[in-house]
Amino acid sequence: MSPDTRHRRPPSDEAVTPMADADLAARLVVDAGSLARRLREDGLDVRHKTSVSDVVTEADNAAEHQITALLATHRPDDGVLGEEGTLVPGRHERRWVVDPVDGTYNFVNGSDYWCSAVAVTGPDDYLLGAVHRPVTGDTFVGGSDVPTRRNGVPVARLAPGDLAAGSLATYLHPPFFADPDLADPFHRVSRGAATIRMLGSGSVDLASVACGVHTVWCQHSCPEWDWLPGRALVEGAGGVCATVEVNGYDWFVAGRPGAVDQAVALLRG
Structure with missing residues (x-):
């Protein structure tokens, strides 16, 4: 890829397709989750928010920063709301919601039951989400216009249940x-x-x-x-x-x- 192509302004929101959002969302959560896992392996400073089980680490903040930096490059007109304080006003109705480490208490205590997660909302009830579990390697993507898939394979449709x-x-x-x-x-x-x-x-x-x-x-x-x-x-x-x-x-x-x-x-x- 040439430097001119790499730094070219991304297409406008009219040119963004649900599959393009899905691909970007998957990249965001995989990159953020991988970063958080590496930081956990290096050791963490933990800060309590509201209780002994409500905690935040430098991994939460670093992963959120990584996601928002990528969004600033690839979706510069979209709004962003992050759990760790990111708030970027958008130029239209599209907005990304970011949870860099969901299950931080589990994350801090060595469990594999945590993830990085994002969603994007837009006009006409558009909704797409992505979740990545770094320890298991599973990535889930799906939403209103994209059937849900796990690691690229469509999941079975949910039948009625009791x-x-x-x-x-x-x-x-x-x-x-x-x-x-x-x-x-x-x-x-x-x-x-x-x-x-x-x-x-x-x-x-x-x-x-x-x-x-x-x-x-x-x-x-x-x-x-x-x-x-x-x-x-x-x-x-x-x-x-x-x-x-x-x-x-x-x-x-x-x-x-x-x-x-x-x-x-x-x-x-």
Whole structure:
């Protein structure tokens, strides 16, 4: 590639296709996740945010910077919202949402259950997401205009399911069990599943839902970076997503058709 080609301004948003977004999104999460993993292997300084399990490291910040730098080169007109504080106003409706390390507590403690995740939104309900798990090497990409695939291979379309016969991936921060407005709906939906999984990375959970491993995922009060990348994957696999308010809190639900309706009904009581 010549220097003139390498530094040429990227095409305008009218020329950007869903597949071009998918390819870029995959590159963003693979590069960011690989960087974070290397930094973990070199040793990390950990800072607590709101609790002992809510942490941030220099890997989170470095990975977010890497993603935003690539977006500035390849999508200079798009907005960017990052978990670690990046906020870039866009020149139109397209915006990238960035979670450089989702599951940071797992990341810090040596678990493989973490990922890098991004999503891009646009006009007409356009949504595309990508999730990369560096330790396993799995990359998931999909959304409204791109059927979800894992490592380049399309996943099976999600058939209707029954929550009572399947697994529920979810999370409730332990101190919140003392709040009945959160604990009661959590207990109702949990008891409605055959089994529950609380593993600590919403985007990895949602990628697993998109692949048919879990029947439903739900969690309350999700910021966009914890919801949109995985939601895109689930919808791109033929799944259903919903948001429901219960006791003043928003619950985010995704999974197999039919099972999501069951979960929503249980949350509502």
